[in-house]
Amino acid sequence: MSVKTFLVNLRSKINANALPLPYKFVTGNQSADMDSVISAVSYSYFENLKDNNSYVIPLVNIPKEDLKLRRDIESLLQSHSITEDLLYFLEDFEILSGGATNELILVDHCNIQGDLLHQRMNEGKLKVVSIIDHHADEGVFLDSHPRIIHSNGSNSCLVFNYWYDQLGRNDALLKQNSDIIELLLGPLLIDTSNMTQKVEEGDVSAFSKYKQILDLGAGNAPIIKQFVGPDAGDDIVAGFYKKLKTAKKDLSGFRxxxxxxxxxxxxxxxxxxxxxxxxxxxxxxxxxxxxxxxxxxxxxxxxxxxxxxxxxxxxxxxxxxxxxxxxxxxxxxxxxxxxxxxxxxxxxxxxxxxxxxxxxxxxxxxxxxxxxxxxxxxxxxxxxxxxxxxxxxxxxxxxxxxxxxxxxxxxx
The missing domain is CATH 3.10.310.20 (DHHA2 domain)
Known part of the structure; x- marks a missing residue:
């Protein structure tokens, strides 16, 4: 199942009011950088991969109009044919979270961020149930499970490593669904400058699995190869990083x-x-x-x-x-x-x-x-x-x- 297919299925269920209430959301932090967005999307995807009756809504913690400021994320998602109408932003959250108390999973942060989420929390309409984060522990939501908070270069690797264990370390299953691994490689490379800075144990472990699952040594990553294009050269990973980094640094036309x-x-x-x-x-x-x-x-x-x-x-x-x-x-x-x-x-x-x-x-x-x-x-x-x-x-x-x-x- 591709990530796009999963998101299309999720959207159709929400539109048909076919998801049981209350909803469960997973959100990255307020900066909504690549690490936060892909951490949320991958967490949601993996939970459904483990249990196809379980749907967690991945929330991008910004207004929809601000996604266009994140050209690296847009280009990465577009390479997977994921359009913004398949994502969920603060405007969607405001509509979907107004009823009963909803469950919330925090990734790439460990405390509530943003006015709307604070408002829902104060209204008693949110309960934090899980945390996977690589920032300083703020000592809140101590009863959440899992509650994984420790230093790492890319938070997306902590998400992957957690779900890799939950899925029984099943490489065969992930090879069949390698689309998600190609997506996850993006934030790891951006956050560690192509594995040259801020690399920690969780990054090394995840990267090793990514290379194995995608067979990167043989260049078997079709989405990345198409994204990088003919200029990839012998090192497809370096080419992938360079293209994402160029998109991230592109501020042309910005006020x-x-x-x-x-x-x-x-x-x-x-x-x-x-x-x-x-x-x-x-x-x-x-x-x-x-x-x-x-x-x-x-x-x-x-x-x-x-x-x-x-x-x-x-x-x-x-x-x-x-x-x-x-x-x-x-x-x-x-x-x-x-x-x-x-x-x-x-x-x-x-x-x-x-x-x-x-x-x-x-x-x-x-x-x-x-x-x-x-x-x-x-x-x-x-x-x-x-x-x-x-x-x-x-x-x-x-x-x-x-x-x-x-x-x-x-x-x-």
Missing amino acids: FVDVLRKDYKQFSFLSGDNVGFSSIGKSLKWVLSNYTIEEIRETLSKALVDFNVDALVITSSYTQKETNIYTREFCYYYEDKANARFNELDSLVKEPLQLNDSVYGADKVGTKLTKVNTDSKGIFKIYNQVNIKASRKQVVPIVKEALEKYSLDHTL
């Missing part, structure tokens, strides 16, 4: 707000602060060169309102084309200039993130940054982040701890 929305999460901290986190694959030099001062200033200010946050953190990661040096930057914007926590946030996180002022293209960035902050409602700060091992997954808890500790220390 600055689209860049911010493309990979976005937000969190509420015990300090009382709501903070948004946008991850971008371009330098701040690129941002300041490609958008006008007015657009940057207006977009940052409007983002606080639209996202309903007190501050917006931007984490960038890219390779400098002149030197091939992999680089990260830490930036943030806020408008409450009387908020001492935000005024000092850069100092509070300076040590763990190893921040300094040696920003790529510092002269141009500094000049443009001064113009952005002139006559602005808020303050925008940009730093080079020497600790390149700290992606957003590490930055969020560092910011959380800094703000909460500062708040606690100054209320005693």
